[in-house]
Amino acid sequence: MLAYTIGAVAAAALAASVYISVKRPFRFKDNGSGPDHRPSAAVAGGLMTVALLGFVLAFRL
Numbered sequence: 062m063l064a065y066t067i068g069a070v071a072a073a074a075l076a077a078s079v080y081i082s083v084k085r086p087f088r089f090k091d092n093g094s095g096p097d098h099r100p101s102a103a104v105a106g107g108l109m110t111v112a113l114l115g116f117v118l119a120f121r122l
Contacts, residue, residue, distance in 0.1 A: 063122060064118075064119045064120075064122040065119075067115050067118050067119040067122070068115065068116065068119035070111075070115050071111070071112045071113075071114075071115025071116045071118075071119060072112070074108045074109070074111040074112040074115060075108070075109070075112035077108050078105045078106075078108035078109045078112060081101050081104055081105040081108070082101075082105045084101075085101035
């Protein structure tokens with residue numbers, strides 16, 4: 062039962078990460094002076110990390 066719960070949380074985190082990546086994509090600045098750091102990139106990356114760790118835990122249990 063715990064594996065199913067962790068898997069569901071991981072799937073939700075993966076879906077949220079993809080949604081954020083599609084709605085607010087990471088772009089470079091127009092003048093080419095470097096990346097435009099947006100909080101959405103950090104949030105999407107954090108959610109992807111949660112998703113990957115969740116799937117690893119779910120498959121190991």
